[in-house]
Amino acid sequence: METLGKREFGEEMRGEFSLEEEMVFLNHGSYGAVPKIVQTERVALLETMDRHPDRWFRNEVRPLYDEAVKELAEFVGADPDNIVFVTNATAAVNTVLKNLKLESKDKILMTKHTYQACAFAAESAVKRVGASTVVMEISLPIESEDTFVDQVVEICKNNAGVRLAMLDHISSPSAIVFPIGKLARELHKLDILLLVDGAHAPGQLQLDVEDLGVDFYVGNLHKWCYAPRGCAFLWVSPEHRTSMEPLVTSHSYKEDMVEQFFMQGTIDHTPYLCVKPALKFYKDLGGHAALLGHIQPLLDWAQDMLCQALGTTRLPVPQSMQAPFMRVLGLPVSENTTRTRESGINLMKDLYTHHRVVVAVVAFSNQPWLRISANVYNCKEDYICLKDTLVKLLKKV
Amino acid sequence: MEQKTGTEPDQLQLGSGVRHLFMLEKGTAFTNHGSYGTVPRQVMEERFSLLRMMDSHPDKWYRNTLRPLYDQAVETVARFVGSAPSNLVFVPNATAAVNTVVKNLNLGPEDIILSNSHTYNACSNAIESAVKRCGADTLSLDITLPIRSEEDFIEQVVEICKRNVGIRLAVIDHISSPSAIVFPVARLAKELHKLGVLLLVDGAHAPGQLPLDLENLGADFYTGNLHKWCYAPRGCAFLWVSPEHRDSIQPLVTSHLYKQDMTDQFFMQGCLDHTPYLCSVPALQFYDQLGGYKNLLKHTQPLLDWAQQMLCHAMGTPVLPVPPDMVAPFMRVLRLPASDKYSLSRAEAERFMDDLSREYGAVAVVTCFSGYLWLRISANAYNCKDDYLELKEVLLKCL
Numbered sequence A: 001m002e003t004l005g006k007r008e009f010g011e012e013m014r015g016e017f018s019l020e021e022e023m024v025f026l027n028h029g030s031y032g033a034v035p036k037i038v039q040t041e042r043v044a045l046l047e048t049m050d051r052h053p054d055r056w057f058r059n060e061v062r063p064l065y066d067e068a069v070k071e072l073a074e075f076v077g078a079d080p081d082n083i084v085f086v087t088n089a090t091a092a093v094n095t096v097l098k099n100l101k102l103e104s105k106d107k108i109l110m111t112k113h114t115y116q117a118c119a120f121a122a123e124s125a126v127k128r129v130g131a132s133t134v135v136m137e138i139s140l141p142i143e144s145e146d147t148f149v150d151q152v153v154e155i156c157k158n159n160a161g162v163r164l165a166m167l168d169h170i171s172s173p174s175a176i177v178f179p180i181g182k183l184a185r186e187l188h189k190l191d192i193l194l195l196v197d198g199a200h201a202p203g204q205l206q207l208d209v210e211d212l213g214v215d216f217y218v219g220n221l222h223k224w225c226y227a228p229r230g231c232a233f234l235w236v237s238p239e240h241r242t243s244m245e246p247l248v249t250s251h252s253y254k255e256d257m258v259e260q261f262f263m264q265g266t267i268d269h270t271p272y273l274c275v276k277p278a279l280k281f282y283k284d285l286g287g288h289a290a291l292l293g294h295i296q297p298l299l300d301w302a303q304d305m306l307c308q309a310l311g312t313t314r315l316p317v318p319q320s321m322q323a324p325f326m327r328v329l330g331l332p333v334s335e336n337t338t339r340t341r342e343s344g345i346n347l348m349k350d351l352y353t354h355h356r357v358v359v360a361v362v363a364f365s366n367q368p369w370l371r372i373s374a375n376v377y378n379c380k381e382d383y384i385c386l387k388d389t390l391v392k393l394l395k396k397v
Numbered sequence B: 001m002e003q004k005t006g007t008e009p010d011q012l013q014l015g016s017g018v019r020h021l022f023m024l025e026k027g028t029a030f031t032n033h034g035s036y037g038t039v040p041r042q043v044m045e046e047r048f049s050l051l052r053m054m055d056s057h058p059d060k061w062y063r064n065t066l067r068p069l070y071d072q073a074v075e076t077v078a079r080f081v082g083s084a085p086s087n088l089v090f091v092p093n094a095t096a097a098v099n100t101v102v103k104n105l106n107l108g109p110e111d112i113i114l115s116n117s118h119t120y121n122a123c124s125n126a127i128e129s130a131v132k133r134c135g136a137d138t139l140s141l142d143i144t145l146p147i148r149s150e151e152d153f154i155e156q157v158v159e160i161c162k163r164n165v166g167i168r169l170a171v172i173d174h175i176s177s178p179s180a181i182v183f184p185v186a187r188l189a190k191e192l193h194k195l196g197v198l199l200l201v202d203g204a205h206a207p208g209q210l211p212l213d214l215e216n217l218g219a220d221f222y223t224g225n226l227h228k229w230c231y232a233p234r235g236c237a238f239l240w241v242s243p244e245h246r247d248s249i250q251p252l253v254t255s256h257l258y259k260q261d262m263t264d265q266f267f268m269q270g271c272l273d274h275t276p277y278l279c280s281v282p283a284l285q286f287y288d289q290l291g292g293y294k295n296l297l298k299h300t301q302p303l304l305d306w307a308q309q310m311l312c313h314a315m316g317t318p319v320l321p322v323p324p325d326m327v328a329p330f331m332r333v334l335r336l337p338a339s340d341k342y343s344l345s346r347a348e349a350e351r352f353m354d355d356l357s358r359e360y361g362a363v364a365v366v367t368c369f370s371g372y373l374w375l376r377i378s379a380n381a382y383n384c385k386d387d388y389l390e391l392k393e394v395l396l397k398c399l
Helices: A013-017 A038-052 A053-076 A089-100 A118-129 A145-158 A180-189 A240-242 A257-263 A275-284 A287-310 A341-354 A378-397 B014-021 B043-054 B058-081 B094-104 B119-133 B152-164 B187-193 B243-248 B261-268 B280-289 B292-315 B346-360 B384-398
Strands: A083-086 A107-111 A133-138 A162-168 A193-196 A216-220 A232-236 A328-330 A359-363 A366-375 B088-091 B112-116 B137-141 B167-171 B198-202 B223-224 B238-240 B331-335 B365-369 B372-378
Touching: A038 A275, A038 B043, A053 A083, A053 A257, A053 B346, A083 A257, A089 A118, A089 A162, A089 A193, A089 A232, A107 A118, A107 A145, A107 B152, A107 B238, A118 A133, A118 B167, A145 A162, A193 A378, A193 B058, A193 B238, A193 B292, A232 A240, A240 B119, A275 A287, A287 A328, A287 A378, A341 A359, A341 B058, A366 B365, A378 B187, A378 B372, B014 B238, B043 B058, B043 B261, B043 B280, B043 B384, B058 B088, B058 B280, B058 B331, B088 B094, B094 B119, B094 B167, B094 B198, B094 B223, B112 B152, B119 B137, B137 B152, B152 B167, B152 B187, B167 B187, B187 B198, B238 B243, B243 B372, B243 B384, B292 B331, B292 B346, B292 B372, B346 B365, B346 B372, B346 B384, B372 B384
Parallel strands: A107 A133, A107 A162, A162 A193, A193 A216, B112 B137, B112 B167, B167 B198, B198 B223
Antiparallel strands: A083 A232, A216 A232, A328 A366, A359 A366, B088 B238, B223 B238, B331 B372, B365 B372
C-alpha cells in the first residue's frame, strides 16, 4: 500500500486535505484539492508579504518565483527559460491566440470537445480580423490514435488557411488523451502551429514538454499538482518567444518574455510560489507511479461497477487514450439527465447539495456522461456511494 | 477591534497606538504606504477564512458560494466610490484595468492617445502596446513645474487637444504616482468631452485617499486600486465603465461568459483566487472602524505637514511646487538635494531607493522628473513622527 509518511492511500489520506467530512469527492479534475501542508505554506508566504510589502515586492518575491519556475520546469521536462506562470490555462490560451498575427483568410482549428472558454477565446481572437474557426467533430468510437491523427490531417487539407490548431492533451468533458507528439509532427508538415491545451496534463501525465515538438503548451498546476488556485503555466517554443507578450503590458514591456510575464503589476504571486511545496507533496506521495498504482485499479473497478449498475458503457476510446485519473461513462437519458450541458450542471449541484457526492456530469455527442476522477484520498466506498445515489435518483423517472 | 469605551470611530486616536492592528514588522519605519498598501490583521484573517472555505469544498465554492459574495463585494465597493454596482468590475490592479480599456478601443492610424510625463510607466507601456497593434499614435503632455493652478493645467490639456485633432482618448491620473499631484479630473472630463475626447482616469491612488463620486465625475472610464489606500489584499482593484461604453469593453481574457453582460464577463475569468476581491468588504469595514476619511485626514495631514517641513529643512530643499489643492492628502513629494552619489535618471532613482531600503531598511519612493530627484513619503493610520525622524537620519546618511 502506498503511503505518505504514516498515512495510507485511500480514506486515511483525507487527513492530508481539508475536504469537508461527510462529502464524497469524485471530481478532483475540476478544481483540484490543496493539501493542508501547501495551505500552511501559502499562509506563511502571505504573512511574509505583509510584514514588509516593499521588501517582498522589491527583493523577496522574484528569487522565490524563479525557484518555482525551475522546480516546475524540471517537473514538466522544460527549459526554465521557456516557461512562464499564468493564472490558469484559459488565460494562457487567450495569451497565445491573441498574440497571433492573424489575417482574415486564416483559420483556427479546434474540436467539439474543446473547453468552452477556449473556444470562446478563439472566437474572440479571430473576430478582430475577420478570420474564422473550424470545429472538428469527435466521432465515437475512436478506433485508434492514428485514426484520430488522420482525421485531423484530413480536415486541415480540406480547409485551406488553417494557421493554428488548438488541441487538448486531455479533453475536459471526455477525458481523452490525444496523441500530441504525433499531431505536432503531422501539423508541422502542413505548416500549421500547434497550441496544446494541457490543462489536465501536469501531474496526470508524465510530461517532457521540450521534446513534444509543439509550439505552445499550457497546463494547470491547481488541478493535478496540488497547487493553490490559480496556478498554471505557458510554455513557448523558442522560435515564438519574441512574439509572445502578456495580455497585460506592464513595466517590463519590450524586455525578455520571462520578465514581461513576471511583471504584472502588484498581484499575489503566492499561488505560483506554492508550486514548490505542492510538487514536494506530489513527490513525497511517491510521484506518478505511486498515484497510478493506487488510482488505476480503483478507476478500472469503479468504471466497470458503475457501468453495470447504470446499464451503460464506458467512453469508446482505446485504453491508451483514456486519462489515467479520470474515466467517462455513459449516463442513461432520463428526466434529470437530458442531453444538455445545463441539465448536467443541475444534476451535479443536486448531487452535492442533497446527496453528499461531488462528481462531474457532462454532455457531448448528444448524450449525458459521467466523468469520475480519482486521487490519493479516494477509495472504493466513494464510488459505491455514487452508484447507490445515482441508481436511486435516476430510478425516480 | 478594541476601542476605548465610549469612543466613536472618528474619535479613535491613530498613530503608533494602532500599529498592532497591522501585520507590519516591528523595528522598521514604514513611510511608503502608497506603493503597496498594507493589510490589517483582521482582513488577513478573513481572507484565510475564505481560503479555508474554498479548500473544504471547491466545487461548492466555485459553483454556489463565490458569485453572491463577489456581487456583495461589488456593491460594497460601488457604494464606497459612488458608483452604480452594474458599472463596476473587479480587476487585479489598475495596470490591468488601463490595459483593458486601451486595448478595447477601436483605434485607427489617424488616432492618438494622450498621456503625460507623469503617467505611470506601466500605463505608458500599455498605451504604446495598444497603439502599436492598430497603427495609432501616442502623445505625451510634458508636465512642467511649477504648476500654478488647476486652470493652468486644464488649459494645457485643452491646448494640446486642439492642436492635435486626432486625440481620441486622454489618460490622466487622479493622483499621479511619482509626484502625488491631484489632477482636476471632473473639470477635465467636461472640457475633453467638448472636444470629443474620451477620458480614462487612472485613479490607482484615489480610493480611500479622495472621496469619490464616480457616477457624477463625468469620466468615461475610471480605475482605482483597493489594495493601496483601502486595506484590501493584493491584487484588488476595480474598473468603472460609463454605461455608454459598456458594450464595447471586454476583459482581456475571454472565458465562459463571452458575449454576456460586462459584469458577467469580468467575473468569469476561469479558475482563480477571488479572495482579494471579496476582502474589499472587511477592508472597507476596517476603514470605517478607523474613523473613515475624516479621521485619517485628521491624523495624516498635520503629521505630513510637520514631516515635510522637517525633512525639507534637514535637506535644505523645497517641496514640489504645486498649489495646495493639488497636493495628495496622504502623500508628499519633496526635492532631494543634488548629490555626487546619484545622478539624474530613473535608473538612479531606483538605485537610491534600493540603497535606502537594502542598507538602511527605510521605505520611501525616489523618482526623477523635471531635472531633479524627488522623495515621495506617505502617511497612514499607523504612522507617527518617529517614523519620519528615522527616515531623515537615513536620508542624511545616504546622501
